[in-house]
Amino acid sequence: MTHQPLPWRAETRHAIGLVAAVTAGLTLVLALFVGVALNSGPNGVRLAVAGPPAATQQIAAELATTAGPDAFEVAAVADAAQAQSALRGREADGAIVLGPDGPTVLLASAGSPAIAQLLTTAAGHLSADGATAAPPVVDVVPLSPDDSHGAGLPAGSLPMVLAGLALGAAAALSLRHRWVVVGAVAGGAVAIGLAFAGVLAWLGVTDGAYLAVSSAIALTVAASALVVAGSTRLLGPAGLAVGALLLMIVGNPLSGIASSPRLLPGPWGEFGQWLPTGAGGTLLRTVAYFPDAAIGFPVWVLLAWAALGLAGVLLGRRAPHAAAPAPTPAARGAVEPVS
Structure with a gap:
Protein backbone atom coordinates (compact mmCIF):
# COMPACT_ATOMS: atom_id res chain seq x y z
CA MET A 1 0.00 0.00 0.00
CA THR A 2 1.48 3.27 -1.09
CA HIS A 3 1.11 6.41 0.94
CA GLN A 4 0.49 9.65 -0.90
CA PRO A 5 2.27 12.68 0.59
CA LEU A 6 -0.01 14.94 2.51
CA PRO A 7 -1.05 18.06 0.57
CA TRP A 8 0.35 20.38 3.21
CA ARG A 9 3.77 18.71 2.99
CA ALA A 10 3.96 19.24 -0.76
CA GLU A 11 2.83 22.82 -0.35
CA THR A 12 5.40 23.35 2.40
CA ARG A 13 8.20 22.14 0.12
CA HIS A 14 6.89 24.46 -2.58
CA ALA A 15 6.83 27.36 -0.12
CA ILE A 16 10.42 26.67 0.96
CA GLY A 17 11.59 26.62 -2.64
CA LEU A 18 9.66 29.80 -3.37
CA VAL A 19 11.20 31.64 -0.42
CA ALA A 20 14.68 30.45 -1.37
CA ALA A 21 14.27 31.56 -4.98
CA VAL A 22 12.89 34.97 -4.05
CA THR A 23 15.64 35.51 -1.47
CA ALA A 24 18.38 34.57 -3.93
CA GLY A 25 16.92 36.74 -6.66
CA LEU A 26 16.49 39.80 -4.47
CA THR A 27 19.99 39.35 -3.05
CA LEU A 28 21.39 39.51 -6.57
CA VAL A 29 19.30 42.63 -7.22
CA LEU A 30 20.68 44.22 -4.04
CA ALA A 31 24.23 43.39 -5.12
CA LEU A 32 23.59 44.95 -8.53
CA PHE A 33 22.09 48.16 -7.13
CA VAL A 34 24.70 48.69 -4.41
CA GLY A 35 27.60 47.65 -6.63
CA VAL A 36 26.61 50.11 -9.34
CA ALA A 37 26.11 52.91 -6.80
CA LEU A 38 29.42 52.36 -5.01
CA ASN A 39 31.51 52.05 -8.16
CA SER A 40 29.99 54.84 -10.22
CA GLY A 41 32.35 57.38 -11.71
CA PRO A 42 33.86 58.50 -15.01
CA ASN A 43 34.23 55.54 -17.32
CA GLY A 44 35.07 56.46 -20.89
CA LEU A 143 18.95 72.19 -20.61
CA SER A 144 15.54 73.80 -20.86
CA PRO A 145 15.29 76.94 -18.68
CA ASP A 146 12.28 75.38 -16.92
CA ASP A 147 14.32 72.27 -16.06
CA SER A 148 17.70 73.74 -15.23
CA HIS A 149 18.68 70.82 -13.00
CA GLY A 150 17.83 68.17 -15.60
CA ALA A 151 15.42 66.28 -13.35
CA GLY A 152 12.58 66.04 -15.87
CA LEU A 153 13.71 63.23 -18.14
CA PRO A 154 15.00 60.96 -15.34
CA ALA A 155 11.71 61.46 -13.48
CA GLY A 156 9.75 60.72 -16.65
CA SER A 157 11.67 57.55 -17.43
CA LEU A 158 9.93 55.47 -14.74
CA PRO A 159 6.38 56.20 -16.01
CA MET A 160 7.61 55.37 -19.52
CA VAL A 161 8.88 51.97 -18.35
CA LEU A 162 5.71 51.35 -16.34
CA ALA A 163 3.64 52.23 -19.41
CA GLY A 164 5.33 49.54 -21.47
CA LEU A 165 5.01 47.00 -18.68
CA ALA A 166 1.34 47.76 -18.00
CA LEU A 167 0.34 47.96 -21.66
CA GLY A 168 2.01 44.67 -22.55
CA ALA A 169 0.59 42.86 -19.53
CA ALA A 170 -2.94 44.17 -20.06
CA ALA A 171 -2.95 43.27 -23.75
CA ALA A 172 -1.54 39.78 -23.22
CA LEU A 173 -3.80 38.87 -20.30
CA SER A 174 -7.09 40.32 -21.49
CA LEU A 175 -7.04 39.81 -25.27
CA ARG A 176 -7.32 36.46 -27.02
CA HIS A 177 -6.26 36.96 -30.63
CA ARG A 178 -2.60 37.62 -31.36
CA TRP A 179 -3.14 40.35 -33.95
CA VAL A 180 -5.56 42.15 -31.64
CA VAL A 181 -2.80 42.12 -29.02
CA VAL A 182 -0.35 43.60 -31.53
CA GLY A 183 -2.85 46.25 -32.60
CA ALA A 184 -3.63 47.20 -29.01
CA VAL A 185 0.07 47.56 -28.20
CA ALA A 186 0.71 49.67 -31.30
CA GLY A 187 -2.28 51.93 -30.74
CA GLY A 188 -1.61 52.25 -27.03
CA ALA A 189 2.05 53.11 -27.61
CA VAL A 190 1.14 55.89 -30.05
CA ALA A 191 -1.45 57.31 -27.65
CA ILE A 192 0.97 57.16 -24.71
CA GLY A 193 3.71 58.77 -26.79
CA LEU A 194 1.50 61.69 -27.77
CA ALA A 195 0.22 62.17 -24.22
CA PHE A 196 3.60 61.88 -22.49
CA ALA A 197 5.29 64.22 -24.99
CA GLY A 198 2.55 66.76 -24.39
CA VAL A 199 3.10 66.62 -20.63
CA LEU A 200 6.88 67.02 -21.00
CA ALA A 201 6.40 70.03 -23.28
CA TRP A 202 3.76 71.55 -20.98
CA LEU A 203 6.06 71.25 -17.96
CA GLY A 204 8.95 72.79 -19.88
CA VAL A 205 11.17 69.70 -19.85
CA THR A 206 11.40 69.68 -23.64
CA ASP A 207 11.37 72.70 -25.88
CA GLY A 208 9.93 71.91 -29.30
CA ALA A 209 10.49 68.69 -31.29
CA TYR A 210 7.09 67.40 -30.15
CA LEU A 211 6.71 64.82 -32.92
CA ALA A 212 10.25 63.53 -32.46
CA VAL A 213 9.81 63.22 -28.70
CA SER A 214 6.42 61.53 -29.01
CA SER A 215 7.82 59.11 -31.62
CA ALA A 216 10.74 58.20 -29.35
CA ILE A 217 8.40 57.53 -26.43
CA ALA A 218 6.00 55.54 -28.62
CA LEU A 219 8.79 53.33 -29.99
CA THR A 220 10.17 52.71 -26.50
CA VAL A 221 6.75 51.85 -25.07
CA ALA A 222 5.89 49.63 -28.05
CA ALA A 223 9.15 47.68 -27.82
CA SER A 224 8.79 47.26 -24.05
CA ALA A 225 5.13 46.27 -24.26
CA LEU A 226 5.76 43.74 -27.04
CA VAL A 227 8.51 42.13 -24.97
CA VAL A 228 6.17 41.83 -21.99
CA ALA A 229 3.25 40.60 -24.10
CA GLY A 230 5.42 38.09 -25.95
CA SER A 231 7.01 36.68 -22.81
CA THR A 232 3.59 36.46 -21.13
CA ARG A 233 2.04 34.53 -24.02
CA LEU A 234 5.04 32.20 -24.10
CA LEU A 235 5.53 31.68 -20.36
CA GLY A 236 2.22 32.64 -18.82
CA PRO A 237 2.26 34.75 -15.63
CA ALA A 238 5.99 34.06 -15.27
CA GLY A 239 6.46 36.18 -18.38
CA LEU A 240 5.40 39.23 -16.40
CA ALA A 241 8.28 38.61 -14.01
CA VAL A 242 10.64 38.33 -16.97
CA GLY A 243 9.38 41.65 -18.33
CA ALA A 244 9.68 43.40 -14.98
CA LEU A 245 13.19 42.01 -14.51
CA LEU A 246 14.31 43.16 -17.95
CA LEU A 247 12.68 46.58 -17.99
CA MET A 248 12.78 47.75 -14.37
CA ILE A 249 14.91 45.70 -12.01
CA VAL A 250 17.89 45.40 -14.38
CA GLY A 251 17.12 47.84 -17.17
CA ASN A 252 16.32 50.94 -15.13
CA PRO A 253 19.51 51.20 -13.00
CA LEU A 254 21.70 50.28 -15.97
CA SER A 255 20.04 52.75 -18.34
CA GLY A 256 22.15 55.65 -17.10
CA ILE A 257 19.33 58.10 -17.76
CA ALA A 258 19.65 59.59 -14.27
CA SER A 259 23.35 60.35 -14.78
CA SER A 260 25.05 58.92 -17.87
CA PRO A 261 25.99 55.45 -19.13
CA ARG A 262 29.60 56.69 -18.97
CA LEU A 263 29.32 57.19 -15.24
CA LEU A 264 28.42 53.54 -14.58
CA PRO A 265 31.12 51.02 -13.65
CA GLY A 266 32.81 48.57 -15.95
CA PRO A 267 30.77 47.23 -18.84
CA TRP A 268 27.40 47.89 -17.22
CA GLY A 269 26.83 51.24 -18.89
CA GLU A 270 27.43 49.77 -22.34
CA PHE A 271 25.33 46.70 -21.53
CA GLY A 272 22.43 48.87 -20.41
CA GLN A 273 22.27 50.54 -23.82
CA TRP A 274 21.40 47.16 -25.38
CA LEU A 275 18.26 46.91 -23.22
CA PRO A 276 14.95 48.63 -24.06
CA THR A 277 15.08 51.00 -21.09
CA GLY A 278 18.59 52.25 -21.80
CA ALA A 279 18.08 52.56 -25.55
CA GLY A 280 14.78 54.35 -25.03
CA GLY A 281 16.25 56.81 -22.55
CA THR A 282 19.16 57.63 -24.87
CA LEU A 283 16.83 58.04 -27.84
CA LEU A 284 14.51 60.35 -25.91
CA ARG A 285 17.33 62.57 -24.65
CA THR A 286 18.91 62.74 -28.10
CA VAL A 287 15.80 63.77 -30.04
CA ALA A 288 14.80 66.22 -27.29
CA TYR A 289 18.07 68.16 -27.13
CA PHE A 290 20.42 67.04 -29.93
CA PRO A 291 18.67 67.32 -33.31
CA ASP A 292 22.00 66.95 -35.16
CA ALA A 293 23.00 63.71 -33.44
CA ALA A 294 22.66 60.24 -34.92
CA ILE A 295 19.94 58.00 -33.47
CA GLY A 296 20.55 54.83 -35.46
CA PHE A 297 21.88 52.66 -32.63
CA PRO A 298 19.06 53.12 -30.08
CA VAL A 299 16.43 52.87 -32.82
CA TRP A 300 17.81 49.55 -34.06
CA VAL A 301 18.06 48.21 -30.51
CA LEU A 302 14.41 49.04 -29.86
CA LEU A 303 13.32 47.58 -33.20
CA ALA A 304 15.19 44.37 -32.41
CA TRP A 305 13.43 44.03 -29.06
CA ALA A 306 10.11 44.84 -30.70
CA ALA A 307 10.69 42.10 -33.29
CA LEU A 308 11.61 39.64 -30.55
CA GLY A 309 8.48 40.49 -28.60
CA LEU A 310 6.33 40.30 -31.72
CA ALA A 311 7.63 36.79 -32.38
CA GLY A 312 6.65 35.81 -28.86
CA VAL A 313 3.14 37.19 -29.34
CA LEU A 314 2.66 35.37 -32.64
CA LEU A 315 4.13 32.06 -31.49
CA GLY A 316 2.77 32.01 -27.95
CA ARG A 317 -0.55 30.73 -26.77
CA ARG A 318 -3.48 32.91 -25.84
CA ALA A 319 -3.77 33.92 -22.23
CA PRO A 320 -5.76 31.35 -20.21
CA HIS A 321 -7.77 34.07 -18.46
CA ALA A 322 -8.46 36.19 -21.54
CA ALA A 323 -12.10 37.05 -21.87
CA ALA A 324 -13.91 35.20 -24.59
CA PRO A 325 -16.00 37.34 -26.91
CA ALA A 326 -19.68 37.37 -26.08
CA PRO A 327 -21.84 35.38 -28.52
CA THR A 328 -23.92 37.39 -30.93
CA PRO A 329 -27.72 37.27 -30.73
CA ALA A 330 -27.79 35.22 -33.93
CA ALA A 331 -25.38 32.69 -32.44
CA ARG A 332 -27.43 32.43 -29.25
CA GLY A 333 -30.57 31.86 -31.26
CA ALA A 334 -28.91 29.11 -33.23
CA VAL A 335 -28.25 27.00 -30.15
CA GLU A 336 -31.52 27.63 -28.32
CA PRO A 337 -33.87 24.63 -28.45
CA VAL A 338 -37.07 25.05 -30.39
CA SER A 339 -40.09 24.77 -28.15
Missing part, protein backbone atom coordinates in the same frame (compact mmCIF):
# COMPACT_ATOMS: atom_id res chain seq x y z
CA VAL A 45 33.81 60.06 -20.74
CA ARG A 46 34.57 61.47 -24.19
CA LEU A 47 36.54 64.70 -24.06
CA ALA A 48 37.46 66.68 -27.17
CA VAL A 49 40.52 68.92 -26.90
CA ALA A 50 41.37 71.68 -29.37
CA GLY A 51 44.92 72.94 -29.09
CA PRO A 52 48.56 72.12 -29.77
CA PRO A 53 49.29 68.37 -29.84
CA ALA A 54 51.72 68.63 -26.94
CA ALA A 55 49.13 70.34 -24.75
CA THR A 56 46.50 67.78 -25.71
CA GLN A 57 48.80 64.93 -24.72
CA GLN A 58 49.60 66.68 -21.45
CA ILE A 59 45.90 67.02 -20.58
CA ALA A 60 45.30 63.35 -21.41
CA ALA A 61 48.21 62.32 -19.20
CA GLU A 62 47.04 64.48 -16.30
CA LEU A 63 43.50 63.11 -16.52
CA ALA A 64 44.79 59.54 -16.61
CA THR A 65 46.91 60.23 -13.53
CA THR A 66 44.22 61.97 -11.48
CA ALA A 67 41.06 60.12 -12.56
CA GLY A 68 42.39 56.79 -13.81
CA PRO A 69 43.41 55.47 -17.22
CA ASP A 70 39.86 54.55 -18.26
CA ALA A 71 38.01 57.57 -16.90
CA PHE A 72 38.33 59.79 -19.99
CA GLU A 73 38.74 59.22 -23.70
CA VAL A 74 40.59 62.26 -25.03
CA ALA A 75 40.33 63.04 -28.74
CA ALA A 76 42.08 65.91 -30.51
CA VAL A 77 39.98 68.24 -32.69
CA ALA A 78 41.06 71.05 -34.99
CA ASP A 79 39.43 74.06 -33.37
CA ALA A 80 36.59 75.36 -31.21
CA ALA A 81 34.04 75.01 -34.00
CA GLN A 82 34.80 71.31 -34.40
CA ALA A 83 34.62 70.85 -30.64
CA GLN A 84 31.17 72.45 -30.54
CA SER A 85 30.06 70.30 -33.47
CA ALA A 86 31.18 67.19 -31.60
CA LEU A 87 29.10 68.23 -28.61
CA ARG A 88 25.98 68.93 -30.69
CA GLY A 89 26.35 65.59 -32.45
CA ARG A 90 26.84 63.71 -29.14
CA GLU A 91 30.27 62.60 -30.31
CA ALA A 92 31.80 64.14 -27.19
CA ASP A 93 30.56 64.71 -23.66
CA GLY A 94 32.68 67.78 -23.07
CA ALA A 95 35.51 69.76 -24.63
CA ILE A 96 38.49 71.92 -23.77
CA VAL A 97 39.64 74.65 -26.12
CA LEU A 98 43.21 75.85 -25.51
CA GLY A 99 43.68 79.43 -26.64
CA PRO A 100 46.24 82.19 -26.12
CA ASP A 101 44.35 83.42 -23.05
CA GLY A 102 44.10 79.97 -21.50
CA PRO A 103 41.64 77.09 -21.68
CA THR A 104 37.88 77.29 -22.18
CA VAL A 105 35.66 74.42 -21.07
CA LEU A 106 32.69 73.51 -23.27
CA LEU A 107 29.76 71.54 -21.84
CA ALA A 108 26.57 69.88 -23.03
CA SER A 109 24.51 69.79 -19.85
CA ALA A 110 21.49 68.52 -21.78
CA GLY A 111 23.40 65.30 -22.44
CA SER A 112 24.28 64.69 -18.81
CA PRO A 113 24.00 67.22 -15.99
CA ALA A 114 26.23 64.95 -13.90
CA ILE A 115 29.06 65.03 -16.44
CA ALA A 116 28.59 68.77 -16.87
CA GLN A 117 29.00 69.23 -13.12
CA LEU A 118 32.05 66.96 -13.14
CA LEU A 119 33.74 68.98 -15.89
CA THR A 120 32.78 72.28 -14.26
CA THR A 121 34.50 71.17 -11.06
CA ALA A 122 37.54 69.96 -12.98
CA ALA A 123 37.76 73.29 -14.82
CA GLY A 124 39.18 74.87 -11.69
CA HIS A 125 42.34 72.80 -12.14
CA LEU A 126 42.89 73.90 -15.74
CA SER A 127 43.84 77.52 -15.15
CA ALA A 128 46.68 78.87 -17.19
CA ASP A 129 50.03 79.37 -15.52
CA GLY A 130 49.86 82.35 -13.18
CA ALA A 131 46.07 82.66 -13.41
CA THR A 132 44.00 82.67 -10.26
CA ALA A 133 40.51 82.52 -11.76
CA ALA A 134 38.98 79.36 -13.13
CA PRO A 135 38.70 79.18 -16.92
CA PRO A 136 35.42 80.18 -18.53
CA VAL A 137 32.78 77.49 -18.97
CA VAL A 138 30.38 77.59 -21.93
CA ASP A 139 27.28 75.39 -22.08
CA VAL A 140 26.92 74.61 -25.79
CA VAL A 141 23.79 72.44 -25.44
CA PRO A 142 21.99 73.64 -22.30
